[in-house]
Amino acid sequence: MYPSLELSPNLYVDRRVALLTQHGKEAVLGEVLGEALACKVERIEGFDTDTLGTFTRDIARVGNQLEAARRKARIGMQLSGLPIGLASEGSFGPDPVTYMMSYNRELLVWIDDDLGIEVIATVSGRTNFASALVASWAEAKHFAERVGFPQHYLVVRPQHQDYPVFRKGLSDWLAFEHAVAWAMAVAENAQVFIETDMRAFANPSRMETIRLAAQELAIRLTSYCPVCRAPGFARAEVVKGLPCENCGMPTAEIKADLLRCVRCGHQQQIERARQYANAGQCHLCNP
Template sequence: MSRYRGQSIALLTQHGKERVIAPALEPALDCRVQLVTGYDTDQLGTFTRDKPRPGTQLEAARRKARVGMTLSGLPVGLASEGSFAADPWTGMFAWNVEMVVLLDDRLGLEVVGMAQGAARSAQLQTADWAALEQYAQQQGFPEHQLVLRPEGPDDPRLDKGLADWAALRASFERCRAEAANGQVYAENDLRAHANPTRMQRIAEATRDLLQRLQTACPACDAPGYGLVGREPGLPCRDCGSPTQIYRAEVLQCPACQHREVRPRSDRQFADAAQCAHCNP
């Protein structure tokens, strides 16, 4: 039986995240995701840099969840937080990491679901409407909304949530007229409701959270048991030296901290091409 059967769970969001979080959790956990409003989550940080996010991504998610619990008076709360950077392999492509955090004061738990993947997050600085049109099409506009501002990436005079061509053209003309350098800076609107690619990543992180909540700790039976890390050291097939390829997964309970190192079962050796000794 689900530990969350009949439980209302607070979700603080103003960007429509309940549309992907509630359908994943409610039927599986027999719970009710209660949308909490009346708080401007942009005060906790924005992707457009007008309000810097203090602390880490996880700390921001915790703060959101805690605010939702306080406003609703519920002992269990949810929140999600995203981050964007270059991909971890080549550093050439936009990459999105999403966390969905559940805080449970009844059980003293914090459970985190995660997902990551390629992002719709690109920028353009131009004075040419045709160039902006091409950029917008490449970024999936208007389904993926855009942000424009005059001059450059740090100008505070920004238009968010541009979602149709007429609004985009009007904003472009305004920004170009206001810019001392005649340039307009464009970027993806990374808020969840404005970026379907990011919303899909939040759905994936929610499914990861659900899997953890449905996995009980073998030591204390608390929900949330799951992967917390990987240990490198898979031996090279040719020389046997340890490589940076992971050899084992580390699972841990968020309640009692029971920990298990589970050797990977899909492969026993790393290719020589991945070995620093054979392929320096």
């Protein structure tokens, strides 16, 4: 069993936190975590994070989202010599429920080697992640307007989504028009592939989701284990089995949250306010 820590609300006051990024995340993460923890999030340079994977697919990400975030955090800690590291990693795809909307999942990982803990926070929500194959300036302009250009930057490629040469970071109409004309002239099929630039600084919608993830991380880092007093005592999983209002049998509905300490492993089950599931969710009453 880990010994109990002498903790106070001042645990991270003035502590330096390494953040390896080149896409402007330090402003949002520093603001949210600085206000919540009074820590100092420091942008670490000296490593090209694009070598770990790009949204433009020219460099594939190695490993899953969490593994990539851990790698960034560790590199930042090594470069800075700091015992606390922070990293962010995003992923994009269709809404997992309806598959009709674009979805953004942002993951933050906080590694504190002094305490021997790793705290993870994730937030998911809708985004403007989109692409289109167009054959005219009118079609290109329509797509750009639909995804919130020029506030949200764009990427342009000739011919198809995997063409090796492209122009990214397009943030004004003149540059975008020139890029579309270039791509159309280069493409053998006279078509242009346009997609949203999902780097954090280039996409305000994504940056807002990163902000929400930082707020969730702050909540977790200010929640202490009742046994060892380490920060990061938060929901680790949900417990299903809410009884049916009609027959009382367990359903697939959630009945409780399971809180777990990231340091000593202590667990606590917190029942949700809802006591019964609708009979329509019961496999017996509504087969």
